[in-house]
Amino acid sequence: MIPVSFDYARAGSADEAIALLAEHGDEAKLMAGGHSLLPMMKLRLAYPAMVIDIERIADLSYINDGGDHLAIGALTRHRAIETSALVAEHAPLLAHATSQVGDPQVRHRGTFGGSLAHADAAADHPSVLLAMGGTVVAKGPGGEREIAAGDFFAGFLESSLAADEMITEIRIPKHTGGGWSFQKFNRRAQDWAIVGATVQRNNGSTQVALVNMHPTPIRAAAVEEALAGGASATDAAEQAHVGMEPSSDLNASVDFRNHLARVLVRRALNEAGID
Amino acid sequence: MEISVEVNGATHTSDVEPRTLLVHYIRDVVGLTGTNVGCDTSSCGACTIHVNGEAVKSCTMLAVQADGQSLTTIEGLANGDQMHPMQEAFMECHALQCGYCTPGMVMASISLLDENPNPTEAEVREGLEGNLCRCTGYHNIVKAVLSAAGGAK
Ligand SMILES: Cc1cc2nc3c(=O)[nH]c(=O)nc-3n(C[C@H](O)[C@H](O)[C@H](O)COP(=O)(O)OP(=O)(O)OC[C@H]3O[C@@H](n4cnc5c(N)ncnc54)[C@H](O)[C@@H]3O)c2cc1C
Ligand code: FES
């Protein structure tokens, strides 16, 4: 399968990419690792007239210690995150979840910024961003703004980035020693989660996010409220499907997804040290 | 667009359409047909090559993204008649049946050992999760990778 013809430009810097986005508007798409965009172009589900290649913006590939958070460049590849000592120490949930993304070949190409910008409810990183309470730094012609995880995912495969904005950095608060868990249920190796559950505890509060249970990446608010009200892990997990609108597909019906969410949240809470 | 790519040590300069997939560039433009296309949907790993030393699925990359990069394909492994140790191990362990998945398996296996020189059997199975063998010869493939790792010690 070969994509529809398009024009191609390689941006050497974020400013250059943003200028190209401003010039080409809706017709243009940024391409980072291309591991979500290119498959969609091959299936002709996406057909940008202009592809702006941002992969070589070298100064946007880094993992830095920002004091109370880790600052990760948008073009940092999954493999770099998976093997980073800084991430292992300060965001073990992110390191582990990243090691579960696709397969080694995918992790050699895919980028953190691309994973989030794609805003796929079935992807792993959005749930980590939500559970860890991270923020996304977006840069546009007017400068930079920081978007909280909870405001970033706007709809099905849709983020709250403006058409002429790109992600430059992702900030992940350092984990302070609380338990965490990432539970991914799938049938085939290398696949996306049929359902996933992500838990991060920090300073007494517990944040729970779900994978593939809603049109958008989402926090399991009902579970979090039950826990805050003193419920046991088993009782809180019973709320995992509340408010969710999962899809039904070849892999799982709505009922099965709701069931998986309850089971995976219970396992995740237990693994994170909540009985 | 004109691109210049190092393939197995030799630099090739060609004019390609931006939509040309890397695997088609390798097979049809450079003329190296050892790299196979299986699924064409990033799932099977038959098209695995190395880009700057790392295993990548060449059906999921554009040729223009490889401009200025260094690629290794299955043809670039042997040194004359001397096979690469991973190729030797695949032969010794009967790690191929029809052979369709083999170039991708060998390239993925070499990348795996580069990153983890002493893997456990479980790590080999996990590390090759992006490669499918339609003949289901996984047992001997895993054996070959473990044997190549042992040989390298
Ligand atoms: C076989 C296979 C298996 C996979 N399995 C999983 C899995 O199990 N779990 C999982 O989570 N993911 C999985 N993925 C997806 C993979 O992680 C992708 O690499 C990732 O989602 C997108 O990253 P990318 O850099 O390739 O983005 P691209 O494909 O380049 O871009 C994706 C989207 O984000 C936009 N974009 C990219 N970078 C930026 C930026 N800096 N600012 C603004 N917009 C940007 C693009 O315009 C595009 O719309 C899989 C992919 C494949 C091919
Ligand atoms: S042909 Fe590329 S992964 Fe199957």
Ligand code: FES
């Ligand atoms: S040997 Fe036939 S596909 Fe693997």
